Amino acid sequence: MARRNLNDLLAFVTVAREGSFTRAASVLGVTPSALSQALKALEERLEIRLLTRTTRSVSPTQAGERLLAAIGNRFDEIEAELDALTALRDKPAGTVRLTSGDFPLRTLLLPRLMPLMHRYPDINIEFDVSYGLRDIVADRFDAGIRLGESIDKDMVAVPIGPPLRMAAVASPTYFASVPPPKVPADLTGHRCINMRFPTRGGLYAWEFERRGRAVNVRVDGQLTFNTSPHMVLAALDGLGIAFLPEDEFAPHLEDGRLVRVLADWCPPFPGYHLYYPSRRQHSPAFALVVEALRR
Numbered sequence: 001m002a003r004r005n006l007n008d009l010l011a012f013v014t015v016a017r018e019g020s021f022t023r024a025a026s027v028l029g030v031t032p033s034a035l036s037q038a039l040k041a042l043e044e045r046l047e048i049r050l051l052t053r054t055t056r057s058v059s060p061t062q063a064g065e066r067l068l069a070a071i072g073n074r075f076d077e078i079e080a081e082l083d084a085l086t087a088l089r090d091k092p093a094g095t096v097r098l099t100s101g102d103f104p105l106r107t108l109l110l111p112r113l114m115p116l117m118h119r120y121p122d123i124n125i126e127f128d129v130s131y132g133l134r135d136i137v138a139d140r141f142d143a144g145i146r147l148g149e150s151i152d153k154d155m156v157a158v159p160i161g162p163p164l165r166m167a168a169v170a171s172p173t174y175f176a177s178v179p180p181p182k183v184p185a186d187l188t189g190h191r192c193i194n195m196r197f198p199t200r201g202g203l204y205a206w207e208f209e210r211r212g213r214a215v216n217v218r219v220d221g222q223l224t225f226n227t228s229p230h231m232v233l234a235a236l237d238g239l240g241i242a243f244l245p246e247d248e249f250a251p252h253l254e255d256g257r258l259v260r261v262l263a264d265w266c267p268p269f270p271g272y273h274l275y276y277p278s279r280r281q282h283s284p285a286f287a288l289v290v291e292a293l294r295r
Contacts, residue, residue: 009075010028011024011028012050013071013072014027016058021058048063050063073137092123092285093285094123094285094286095126095285096125096143097126097141098145098289099127099143102229104160104272109127112293120288123285123288128141131228136276144276145160145273146272147164148269155275156276158275158290158293161272163269163271164246164269165266165269167245168187168206169252170259171235174239174240180259190219191220192220192242193224194219195231196225209267223239236252
């Protein structure tokens with residue numbers, strides 16, 4: 001295949017993934033008009049429409065989806081192989097893309113990766129803060145950070161933090177007006193601060209367990225968030241009971257600004273893990289990141 005066709009195919013893959021000519025042009029370092037012309041020429045050459053264009057978005061047609069599935073990962077493999085060539089250099093280099101929630105980013109990733117970046121100035125790390133269950137293969141991340149019990153079995157999972165416990169907490173001001181819950185079912189009579197999952201869109205049912213008995217409770221309240229730091233702030237302000245891993249509340253529990261309830265219903269569970277596809281070729285830079293994060 002002519003070399004110019006490979007460039008056109010790369011342009012197609014980038015537009016299909018980004019869903020926008022403008023964003024794809026920024027990624028590739030070309031103008032949107034040049035990108036549009038390249039895609040039009042590719043469609044004319046193949047005699048089939050690959051993209052559906054609207055005023056707001058761009059999406060692959062059925063033929064485009066088939067082509068993307070067939071060649072998209074090939075470009076990823078080429079990019080990974082080129083990154084792997086940095087092993088032949090004196091210093092590893094390249095970009096590592098990670099997706100994580102805000103709390104593990106602040107408490108685990110940054111403290112361990114900052115020294116690595118000082119030591120290897122040619123390594124770049126891109127962080128994506130997301131509370132959804134991202135498809136790291138489709139979204140072209142090198143790895144993600146997630147609680148151990150929620151990782152797919154076909155992924156390599158590396159522990160990067162200790163076991164965690166959930167904690168139900170509220171401010172002393174809140175409990176001054178209502179009696180604390182003694183069992184999980186009592187939460188239905190309280191104002192609670194909800195979490196909505198970005199991926200599935202549903203509200204999180206609070207999970208408790210004691211002596212092998214599991215109980216899920218759907219709570220109600222004035223506030224719903226999809227990020228944990230705002231839930232902590234709302235609890236501190238006396239707006240109800242929040243339910244998150246206890247480490248997110250730790251400083252406020254220590255100084256008495258938050259009070260914990262139902263502690264005997266919150267057993268330990270696997271903590272944060274770095275996860276990545278087992279079949280992907282990884283660069284030396286990525287290997288250094290994994291080693292730095294490994295607990």
